[in-house]
Amino acid sequence: xxxxxxxWEYPLIEENKLTRYHWLVQHKDNLKLGYKTDIGxxxxxxxxxxxxxxxxxxxxxxxxxxxxxxxxxKEGMIILKKNCKIGSHSTIMPNVTVGYNSIIGAHSxxxxxxxxxxxxxxxxxRIIKNI
Numbered sequence: 629x630x631x632x633x634x635x636w637e638y639p640l641i642e643e644n645k646l647t648r649y650h651w652l653v654q655h656k657d658n659l660k661l662g663y664k665t666d667i668g669x670x671x672x673x674x675x676x677x678x679x680x681x682x683x684x685x686x687x688x689x690x691x692x693x694x695x696x697x698x699x700x701x702k703e704g705m706i707i708l709k710k711n712c713k714i715g716s717h718s719t720i721m722p723n724v725t726v727g728y729n730s731i732i733g734a735h736s737x738x739x740x741x742x743x744x745x746x747x748x749x750x751x752x753x754r755i756i757k758n759i
Contacts, residue, residue, distance in 0.1 A: 636664045658695075668716060677722065678705040685709075688716030688734065695722050709744070729759070 639647050641656045650669040653659055658675040662682040668689030673679055677695035681687075685708045696703045704723025708714065712726045715734030726732060726742045733749025733756075742748050747756045 655695075662710070677703050680705070680707045682708060682710040682712075684711045685713070687714045688718065690717045691719070693720045697722055714738075715749070731759070 638661065639649060641647055641653050641659065643656050644652065644654060646652055649667065651667050651671040651673070653673045653675060655675040658678045659673060660680040662685060664684050665681050666686040668687055668691065670689055671687055671691040673693045674695055679693055679695060691714055693706050695706055702722045706720055706722065707725040709726060709728040711728060712730045712732070714720065714726065714732045715736060717734055718732055718736040718738060720726070721739045724738055724741060726738065727744035727746060729744060730742050730746045730748065732738060732742065732753065733747070735751065736749045736753045737751040738753045740753065742753065742755065745759050747759055748754060749756060
């Protein structure tokens with residue numbers, strides 16, 4: 629892990645307020661945040677139906693995680709498994725799991741599950757290769 633995690637502390641998360649790292653959570657009681665996570669500035673997390681972010685997950689800046697979609701009325705949990713990485717400006721939709729050690733490229737629209745050890749990107753997301 630990089631040195632910036634040497635003194636990692638669980639962030640203070642208040643409902644509908646920016647954290648000191650400039651990301652926002654709605655329904656904070658439904659967010660499970662793992663150890664040494666790294667969430668980029670201006671990321672929005674709607675955890676109404678539950679969001680689990682496991683240990684060592686990295687999320688780039690300006691990402692959005694939605695557990696409810698008003699466009700197609702879909703709802704469901706989001707699970708980001710250990711050591712996965714989400715590129716900046718990506719959107720994760722309801723009822724999606726991103727697998728262990730997987731990488732999502734920047735500006736991706738993730739509307740389906742991504743298996744472990746996979747590189748995926750695009751709008752909509754598509755699997756590029758296994759790693």
